[in-house]
Amino acid sequence: MEKEHFGARFDENGNCMFRLFAPHVQTVGINFNNDPDHIFMMNQTDYGFHELTLKNLTSDTSYSFLLNASKKIPDPASLWQPEGINTYSTVFDHHKFDWEGDNFSGLPINEMIIYEAHVGTFTKEGTLRALISKLDYLSELGINTLELLPVAQFAGHRGWGNKTVFPYAVHNGYGTPDEFKALVKASHDRGIAVILVVEFCQHNIVKSLSSAFDSFFCDIHTTTHGKAINFDEQYSFGVREFYIQCALSWLRDFHIDGLRINNAETIYDQSPIHFLEELSTRIRSFEKENNRKCVLIINDHHNSTRSIQPNDKGGYGFDALWDEDFHHALHYRITGDINGVFRDYRYPEKMVSAMQYGFAYRGEFSDYRKRIHGCNTQEFSGSKLVIYSQNHEQTICTGEECRTIKKAGFEAAKLSAGAVLLSPYTPLLFMGEEYGETAPFNYFSDYSTAPSLNETLDKHYHELKFSQEKQLDPSDESAFTTSQLDWNKKDSEQGRAMLAFYKKMLLLRKEHPALKEPCHNRCQVQEIKPGVILMLRNPSTSDGRYAVVIFNFNKVAITEKLESYLPTGPWTLKLYSGARAFGGYGVPLDKILSTTTPLELAAQSFAVYFHTPLNI
Structure with a gap:
């Protein structure tokens, strides 16, 4: 049940085709420029789709969908929300950007040195345009892959990005779609691949969109976010295709070089072909058709290696697995922290196992989790595990002691970096660690209905046992501003020494x-x-x-x-x-x-x- 796109898309001749998946809706009209007399009725086609092709539309035309002649909503697959989430969508023509000279075809996972960054806190400006100014610095450091935390349109102006509302659209607080393309193109000019973190395990549905998402959530499965995405119940064919086309849009329209699928263990699917397997198969076809390499990384907190096994061995065919087991073993060795899940890593053999095999737990009983954790396998290349000493999740922790350098000191920060960068696995650096950044990465969100800090930490990071009384209120602006990098530290005596150390490694x-x-x-x-x-x-x-x-x-x-x-x-x-x-x-x-x-x-x-x- 493949569809070429969702939402509004121009073809090369300037015609714009609109497509909405809404099987429970009887009639759909398109309302342009909020003019009640400017409505075009869409054609109801098979399997719950509504479609219409129009000529002579200009890019930047605003539109909404009118459901059953009463409910007006923005496009769930909107490519651009310049005024935010609770208003009209804007037609955007991807053909107009000049990609001439962008001959970059991607990098294989075994060559990647990954640098994880959050657009909003990486620079004081917090924009895509400002991030471009740091690309030469990353190239000189030795980075060849930039992994961006979610840039899709989320609720509010400030946030981590994981509460995605419009998964096809660039967050308007970061910049325009063309500014994101300019960032990708500028990265490619310097030999830097760009990976995007996407949230296909949850979808933050605001009230204005709820009527269009009746089929998107299932009645059987639930997650810490609420109802799970419907990948295997009635009308799941349209839901699966919605997210597959979303992934392909980032790769095709923005020339992204890879995706990291977040929290994949909460993607529930009992279909004969799992959604993740179908997703990787479609992306591999895209690779062949376009002579490109598109890396797929998966974040699975169960350390299941099925995702990185090839399809013919019953796997999903992903390139690499986000490996938090290595971090936990290293964290204990560096800090001695036995709070939460870290107490399971206090045994000396866990660090040796993590360095030798990538996993500290390879099918053994985890006392904290009260279950068998991981699996015993050595069949894959070390490059299929992405390891780190710090990342955006691990730096929430306690007050100002979030970074390794604050928790354990300058020498310990260098030691932990060496354990990562000199291993046989794919290394990931978290923004600023290379010069000894001490700013935390607080949980922050200025959206009025954002969950409380206690709720967020209890639901999603309960294993890490954070000290909540030392955390800032996510809605407080200081939670965001104190998370921004202080680039002046790079030029301090300690910062210069640390930076030289990372460059040498x-x-x-x-x-x-x-x-x-x-x-x-x-x-x-x-x-x-x-x-x-x-x-x-x-x-x-x-x-x-x-x-x-x-x-x-x-x-x-x-x-x-x-x-x-x-x-x-x-x-x-x-x-x-x-x-x-x-x-x-x-x-x-x-x-x-x-x-x-x-x-x-x-x-x-x-x-x-x-x-x-x-x-x-």
Whole structure:
């Protein structure tokens, strides 16, 4: 039951076709420019669709749908809501943007270095146009993929974006559709792919739209957001197609290079072909037809690997899984936090398992969750797991201590970054961590009917056990303004040291074959003494260009002889997080790893050595 589009769309000849899926509505008219005498009746077609094609319409014409000659609503698939969510929609012509020179065809997941950003807080202006001014900075840092938290039209002016109202439209508080395209094109000019986070597990229906969404929610399944989206009951064919076309619109019309599907475990579907499998299959067809690579990442809090298995093995065919298990194990090692779910990660083997296999829990019982968590599988590439030390969810936490650098200090922040960036998995940085940003990422929303902070944290982040009394009221403007990055920190002494440290790590990962190798079977991890973890990375080539990383998670310096754990040297020092150049206070390390003298690592530091011939 494929439809080419929903809403209003111009063809290349300037004709505009309108399509609305509303099987419970008898008649639909289109009202232009709020003129009661300017109404065109749509044709009711098969399966609950209403359609009409008109000529001589101009872009920026306002329109509404008139249901059953009484209820006027904006278009659920609106491409542009310049005046917000409770008013008319605006016709928008995607053909008018000049994409000439945009020959970027995407990146495969195993090459991505992802940077997660929120448009509203990334700059003081909080706009798409302002974000463009930071692209050169990201490119120089070593970032090749920009992941944007939801930019679809949401309720209110300020918010996380996860309460989507118009999933096809760019949020009017961030800028226009063409300004979003300009951001994508400018990113491509610098070799940066753009991934968009989308919310297909929930749909925030405001009162003015409720009558058009009778078929969009199911009666059987419920989630923490309320009724689940209807992917498998009566009229689900139209609902599934609505969201598939939404995904294709972002890829086709905005040249987005990938999508991250949020909270996929709350997408309930008992159909013979799961919605997520159908979505990936359609996007793979789009890839082939357009000679592009469109990466699909999924966020599933159950750590189910079915989503990243190929279709012919019963999977959904996604490229990568958002891996919070790695974060939780790392968070405990860095901070010692045993609140909420983190208490399940207090066992030493959990960090080793996360570094070796990507998951701390691989089919074992989780005491906090009171169930088996994860599954035991090693069949996929390490690049299929996206890992991080910080992200937008993990920085809600307690007051000013949201960021790792505030919770555990400067050296610990560098240590946690090394555990992520030197692993065989796909790394993700959260905006500002590369220069030691300390601003939290509070939960904020200025929409009048937004849920309370307590309700939001209890429903969606109960596992993390946040201290709610230290949180700001989401509707208070300060919850938003204190979440904005302070770019002046980048130019402080500590900021410059941290930034140089990140640039060096990203360069090493990019250039050395062992650090680029995504096969976690070529990564051997062992805890050689309490708090000291050795990670040996092997390249796929047979030239012996090994890399080894020695992590000291202890809060005191350690000494250890390493020759019994390593292939015969020489081993050349390439990076030491405790070095003075990176703001550390460790004793300088020898350039060549000694076979007789123990290595001395400063507290909460790590060192990287390459197995290379000695250069004299």
